[in-house]
Amino acid sequence: MSVTGDHVVEAGEMRRVLGHFATGVTVITGTDGDTPVGFVCQSFTSVSLEPPLVLFCPAHTSTSWPRIRTGGVFSVNVLAADQTELCKRFATSGGDKFADLAWTPTQWGPSLDGVLATVHCDVEQVHVAGDHDVVIGHVRKLVTHGDSGPLLFFKGQFGLSWD
Template structure:
């Protein structure tokens, strides 16, 4: 047996949020893009704070940062779509991370509720907002899934330790 790995122990507080963020980053997640319509056109945000909640009824949640300039659009939106990105969609991920309106030039297809839809994703969940809960510096947005779509193949775009990479199925 080798030496035990080095470990940092701490009690989270306002003075060590970077350390807490680094600890959260040790949980590998998929990468999603959440979209909604707005008066300014399609709005998108990258998010790794997504999870399924219930099968019956079909519920999902995601958690946008209240400090984000994009937050107000999603806070007002009655409908949104969550797109689970495929590995080849990394450039789209970065474009949206840099620009909330990156889809504006793409003329995306719209859902019946006017939500921009991104094609080529591993999965997509078109949602109606069911509830919004206080989550500290984030909001917890619960969505009722109206329609879903999934691809039969493809590798996942993943987020780990502040970087994106690919999770390939064997």
Template structure:
């Protein structure tokens, strides 16, 4: 097996690090809340569980995000997990200067946060904590309600594109 190991005593070059991370598949989700009575949301590619008891989840937001400042003061939010065929919806929540909720069907959670009709799973969360880590903000949420709306393969990002998981084989 041919292995290439990059070693350095200096800081890892961000471009090289990003290129290396393209080899790691990441789950994609849309985080949404309401701010000033309007729905606000963004796409994250860093959603994962933290703890079973209590039920905690986390995601990371780039500190340069222009959407996060409108969301960060909300005490609650939803995390909408998209199905494998919802890449365009994911992209629409990544766009700049557009109404991300235009044409999006959603209903408010008990706290008023958007539950997307296209989501397969929705986590309703209360903000547990936030902290700055490097060039991102880590947000930890305590899951208060969980909705499995449909059984389908999740949207996964890998190598600069969305994976088509239609051909998964169970082992």
């Protein structure tokens, strides 16, 4: 067991300890003009049922989020267990992340083929919180695509084999 002191919380320690909280993985997509954009985002959660709200937290270093924000809408693509390579592609800044990729345009953001679910949203609120924004989305359309397992992220690794 390791215990972090009460007063000084280092960024690396935040990352290490918060990594003990297992999550699924999403790709947040949108469009900048006609150009599809997207980035991997773990900090996604449901917020409210009535009205239907979700949130995600993009870092201020994200180059995709300011571009998505200009459109005022976004889509959350929930990744399946076999989409590790797709995840790595969308977790790298720059380049054409959509090259040779199968996806469908929507009035929100691109819907990526092979994902478990898509959550299509309007941007409702954006709050600055430290070095991230907290983006509240108003859910406009929900789609499920299949019953395969989720891509999981835990202690900096994908999948279920973290021993």
